[in-house]
Amino acid sequence: MATLNDVSQCVLDGELDEVKALVQQLIDAGIDPITIINDGLIAGMNIVAPLFKSGEMFVPEVMESADTMNEGMKLLKPLITDGDIPSKGKIIIGTVNGDLHDIGKNLLIMMMESRGYTVVDLGVDIKEEAFVAAVKEHKPDIVGMSSLLTTTMMKMDSTIKQLTKEGLRDQIKIIIGGAPITQEFAEDIGADGYSEDASTAVELCDRMMTA
């Protein structure tokens, strides 16, 4: 019979076609859906993450793993109530106004989601007001901004100012990233965190959520 380990391995290998059968077997065997999620699917992604970070897995492989996990999730979601789906926290992410670069942002989202965060993708070219509106609407724990251009990085500053003006600053953590961004710049504009890539960004969020 399938084990939780088999499910993890299936996620690691990105075997999209096989995950459903395995998960179904476990469901049928009466294993708690939450256990299947945590110790099967998510456990698999927990192996993926460090392999990606150390360069042993490529992004397309990680994406296959994530897809595999999601495929398994589809079977499990109906079996649990919404509140039970484990989420580490809610994040909204967008690329700032005037900037269309989104490959990095999209990778980030993929990694965040596969590590258990609920992510709202605002897209690219996001104005200050739109960040504010999204915070009001989604009440996230963390707001992420991405900028790849030296001529748009200052929008991160104005967005933070706008969020402060609207009295929302204290309710959220703000993280930023993108090629021209540095730790120092993050400190200058009063962001809570910076990270240079998707893997460390997840770790950053983990630290923030437990702090």
Added chain:
Amino acid sequence: MATLNDVSQCVLDGELDEVKALVQQLIDAGIDPITIINDGLIAGMNIVAPLFKSGEMFVPEVMESADTMNEGMKLLKPLITDGDIPSKGKIIIGTVNGDLHDIGKNLLIMMMESRGYTVVDLGVDIKEEAFVAAVKEHKPDIVGMSSLLTTTMMKMDSTIKQLTKEGLRDQIKIIIGGAPITQEFAEDIGADGYSEDASTAVELCDRMMTA
């Protein structure tokens, strides 16, 4: 007979050995010492300055011109009262604490003096307190700070803060320079001016003194 023009030319050519005789002739001819200074000696340096700026004169040549001017001055100074010696303003200059680079600073001083400023050279490795003390003592119009190291440039910031704390900031203009310094950095730390070389530094001071 020697003309004021001859004196200017003599300064331009750096003819240290001949300037005294020429100036003496003009004195003997009853020309007003102040006129000899302004329209002879300083007029000469006024030709030197743009030639230096455009790269047509080397520093050693400028120094010879300046020496020549000073040699002429020696004859004229006793003939006028101290207050009459035309000075464009008083400047104190030093290299900040921890930094020993002084070639640039020394050039600056040479150029400033030869263009009619009174300069007090504080030397190198000058602590915040020493700048403060010097401002109290000399009551300059302008304070200049030089720094060539990225690890000492922040001393300019702390010196300005110290001057502000002592209530001296409003009485002076502050200019800064040196390899790692930029206009932006000057603005960041609240200096009044930045200049990238000795020639433009003089122009900067001229603008400040007439503003």
Added chain:
Amino acid sequence: MVKKFNQLAYSNLDDFVYGSCPNPVTTKSGMVIGGGTVYPEINFTLPGMDINDTTIKKACTIYSNIIDGVLKRAAELYAPGVLVEFETVPDFTENPKYGIEVNRILLNSMKEASEKYGLKSAIRTTPNDLREFSRPPIMRHGKYWDTMLELFEQCAKDGSDFISIESTGGKEIHDGALVKADIRTAIFALGVLGVTDMEFLWKHLVGIAKANNCYPAGDSACGFANTAMVLAEKGFIPHVFAAVIRVAAVPRGLVAFEQGCVGPGKDCAYEGPYIKAITGLPIGMEGKSAAGAHLSPIGNIAAALADTWSNESIQQVKLLSEMAPVVAMEQLIYDCRLMNAATKKGQQVMFRDLLVDSDAALDVQAYVLRPDVVMRISAELVKTQDNFLRTKIAAKLTVQELKKAINEGIVKSDRRDMKWLDKMDKAIDSIPDDAGEFYEQMKSELDMTKFIPSEYGLK
């Protein structure tokens, strides 16, 4: 009238070398690009700042300082001439008056430098492709299209020597294909969407250039192949995938020349050597000189066939010696001096081969830039005039070349590379030879929220 390229511009590998080409182009100031001398091509950008009506004056001052600084240094180092590239960041295209003003500042300083130092220079004006600001992108009309053309036209009128663009048609589909390392979708994006958009876009740009005594220069698959390279350098996608994308981007790039571009090709178009082999026109290239803009595995080999040698882009920030663009200018000039010194001694082929030997065995992306590989694949590409089919063939041939090279042990490879090459090989074989048929197959797979078929003349 569209040009046809049905044979190689070179018959002898020893003629295929940096600095010269069969069809050089002469700038207004008399620089002959491709006429024997490699010229530095300098690029620069603003430090971190906002652009708006209150800051634009400051931005202009910065551009003015940059250009004066780099031209002064070029004169001091006796550069035989300088190609300046003004590649706009979006604000300067969205507000054409900003872009026009900066372009004039640059032109003006170039004129001054000519008078003051006798320095020859020319300018390539490269507005960014504004059309992608609509999501999904509107490629053939609308305010972004109009604004962008306005900038092109006025800069051409004002005296720019060259116009270029790094156009993005098809990128909205290609981005996703890249991170998934999905070669089928990538070939669709490059060979169907990219090619079609290039035809449309460059017809217009060539028209503008011709009407204004200006040269249409060339395009770059930067948004496709350089993005792939950057992702590969980060270890995100396989190097072999990026190498295949590079060559698969050649037919797309060629379209600009079919439409009338005369070079120099865009600096960041590392597919340039293929373009040069096929068109005989000069190309811009960049390598170690551009490390401040992106790291790469092709630092030296990129110079092997360069007619201008570029730094890609660097912010106006202070280094210990001088502002970064001045530093870049100095480095470009020395690199060019060395290449030109070899040419003077008749040792250019030997020097080219050193540039090649430096990198070709160490990375598959370098390997596909080997002049002999370039000639071999290009010779196949000119056999068809169908740019979609060319794209498929380019990918297929590259996969084969790399398999062979890896098997023979003449290029370093990752243990996972063969698997990926096999995967790509199969996927490419599954692609039909007809673009229309391929589109029908792809329809079900494409994310239709991301692109508008009619913007590419598709239904």
Added chain:
Amino acid sequence: MVKKFNQLAYSNLDDFVYGSCPNPVTTKSGMVIGGGTVYPEINFTLPGMDINDTTIKKACTIYSNIIDGVLKRAAELYAPGVLVEFETVPDFTENPKYGIEVNRILLNSMKEASEKYGLKSAIRTTPNDLREFSRPPIMRHGKYWDTMLELFEQCAKDGSDFISIESTGGKEIHDGALVKADIRTAIFALGVLGVTDMEFLWKHLVGIAKANNCYPAGDSACGFANTAMVLAEKGFIPHVFAAVIRVAAVPRGLVAFEQGCVGPGKDCAYEGPYIKAITGLPIGMEGKSAAGAHLSPIGNIAAALADTWSNESIQQVKLLSEMAPVVAMEQLIYDCRLMNAATKKGQQVMFRDLLVDSDAALDVQAYVLRPDVVMRISAELVKTQDNFLRTKIAAKLTVQELKKAINEGIVKSDRRDMKWLDKMDKAIDSIPDDAGEFYEQMKSELDMTKFIPSEYGLK
């Protein structure tokens, strides 16, 4: 026991080339410097910041990020090995515990990189010469002397491969001579003060190195000749003056090797080629690679005889691609690859000559680095063992070489150059051959508030 150099290390100009030398030196990790391969030598420094007990942690993190970043990139680009230089800014020497800590961080990361990537590396630790902090400088005792030696000793104990310094003995007099372009005083500073201090200083440093399984590497006339070069580049003093200072600095530099240094010579010691010709030991050099630290007219020719190739220094600031030190690492590696590719093909002499041809005719400072000029002048220098006299001869011969070259039109010159060469020629001729006699002559001219004769064993 002081070594004597009374003949050249080379008899054939064709053996005198980058990457190899008669007396290579092997690092702890097995890199053979001067054994055929040119290695990159990477340098870096902090961005603008204050150093004190509260900020030192941040500074250490920055150094740690820098070293990890550059070694990672070196491994990715398959560098055959990396020489790391840790050249301290004053705070790290004044507070030896800071310098020791950073040196350990670097050593540690190098060890990790060896385990993780199999990357070979070695470190040169270069405390700054703290003695000039007393004005006038106290050269032979006192707190600055003690502190500085403490740093040297502990770093050597901790495992540094090499120790170096850019010592400043005589600089207090030389600075003024430079801006006045006064060759007599400059020769006094270099040939009397500099030489004497080098003997004293290096005897101690060689002792420390020997006692701690570490190599004494070499010194640099940076504060003399590079300052001259920077001033000349700014148009402040004549290029011919800077060229003469460069060669006049050779005998001073040689003293370190007489005392037991084994190389590689300091990267910024552009007098290195002369040292290599005379001692047969490997040298570090830097050129276009170091443009971020200082502009120069010797971007390529500086590499002609290099055994390590350095970037001199760059702050940890972000460029568009990566942090600046990583960018520098990439550029160094590509430069080295190219040189080493030529060596592999047996074309190193040809490549050396291209590096030379690139610059030698365009600036007198480049001209004096021509291997044949270096050999010719060096052959004269080894004829005497008196380092003061050597200094005078070096200046004299350089003036003659330059006059000849300018007259023959084989090097570009400024219309004012001949006048300055004549002036220098006369001034040099006025210098007696005996150091003591010269000192007596100079006494009246020297600014005695600036230096303390007894610190140089003078009365």
